Amino acid sequence: MKHKNQVFDNVLDLVGKTPLIKLNKMTSQIKGNFYAKVEAFNPGHSSKDRIALYIIEQAEKQGILSPGDTIIETTSGNTGFSIAMVSIIKGYDCVLAVSSKSSADKIDMLKTMGAKVYVCPAHVSADDPRSYYQVAKRLHEEIKGSVYINQYFNQLNIDAHYHSTGPEIWNQTEGKITHLVACSGTGGTISGTAKYLKEKNPNIKVIGVDAFGSVIKKYHETREFDEEEIYPYRIEGLGKNLIPTATDFDVIDEFVKVTDEDSAHTARLIAKTEGLFVGYTSGAAMQAIKQLGEDGKFKKNDNIVVIFPDHGSRYMSKIYSDKWMSEQGFFDSINVEAAQSIEYIK
Numbered sequence: 001m002k003h004k005n006q007v008f009d010n011v012l013d014l015v016g017k018t019p020l021i022k023l024n025k026m027t028s029q030i031k032g033n034f035y036a037k038v039e040a041f042n043p044g045h046s047s048k049d050r051i052a053l054y055i056i057e058q059a060e061k062q063g064i065l066s067p068g069d070t071i072i073e074t075t076s077g078n079t080g081f082s083i084a085m086v087s088i089i090k091g092y093d094c095v096l097a098v099s100s101k102s103s104a105d106k107i108d109m110l111k112t113m114g115a116k117v118y119v120c121p122a123h124v125s126a127d128d129p130r131s132y133y134q135v136a137k138r139l140h141e142e143i144k145g146s147v148y149i150n151q152y153f154n155q156l157n158i159d160a161h162y163h164s165t166g167p168e169i170w171n172q173t174e175g176k177i178t179h180l181v182a183c184s185g186t187g188g189t190i191s192g193t194a195k196y197l198k199e200k201n202p203n204i205k206v207i208g209v210d211a212f213g214s215v216i217k218k219y220h221e222t223r224e225f226d227e228e229e230i231y232p233y234r235i236e237g238l239g240k241n242l243i244p245t246a247t248d249f250d251v252i253d254e255f256v257k258v259t260d261e262d263s264a265h266t267a268r269l270i271a272k273t274e275g276l277f278v279g280y281t282s283g284a285a286m287q288a289i290k291q292l293g294e295d296g297k298f299k300k301n302d303n304i305v306v307i308f309p310d311h312g313s314r315y316m317s318k319i320y321s322d323k324w325m326s327e328q329g330f331f332d333s334i335n336v337e338a339a340q341s342i343e344y345i346k
């Protein structure tokens, strides 16, 4: 229940209803009007608050969860943080199996939020017993009264965005949105949001963002799972080495692939030009828009909404560290002095 004068019962009352913010400088060279749905405004600083709250409340409604039960999940960090936050308020234990690709900051944050964390090797196949999927499955079998959120294969992940992100964007744009651009990891965000928006207006174009090294784009185009596409990449939360059932490929019109390096530089540029301190995949989504813009994809009166999934503070030891950027070779092809100052004018 909401109190008077903007006082809330607890932090969970603040999930969702994130702002849509017009992009100005980033997109000045591209035709169209661009708006970012800035999910860092969620109390857990990412879009994953929406699915954590929705899935847990659905389980409560169905009588699957009782106080003191354990919630288990595999996560690159954000979903874990959100589940840990919801668990604290609602009185559940939270157990998380995470990829070793996750930043040290993220893992420390999960521990701070009271979660028990298992760090699993990133570059093993999904059916390897050491993979975070298999570790989570095993823990689910071992811990009595546990619920496995399983975000990659949970239809409720799509439903959460169908019921929140989709209607919010439709209302915020007064139904004038023409394109949605969103990263696809589990696919829940893009699928649920797109499903709602396309029911309102089937002409809205939905563009997914995928990573080089991921199977998603090729699967969308051919319905073929091609292992040859798989190789390690650095962006967390984008693309996949399997086909998640939480992705509804039919509501997505096309996928664009972006590189680790371009996405990192673009994320840094968003902070410097728009004053928005957002995460690595926000850089990826913006990079996709740049590429689409260069291909002449957008028209002057188009209203393009891009989802920025999380906050930049989670990447201080990665893309916002000059040391990390140099180690990756991301400063090799550009003038480092320029990259570190404000000479990013296009």
Ligand SMILES: Cc1ncc(COP(=O)(O)O)c(C=O)c1O
Pocket: 076, 078, 079, 183, 184, 185, 186, 187, 188, 189, 190, 236, 237, 238, 279, 281, 282, 309, 310
């Ligand atoms: C930082 C970040 N961006 C984007 C995504 C992709 O969202 P979704 O899983 O809904 O496709 C995720 C999901 O793991 C994420 O953690």
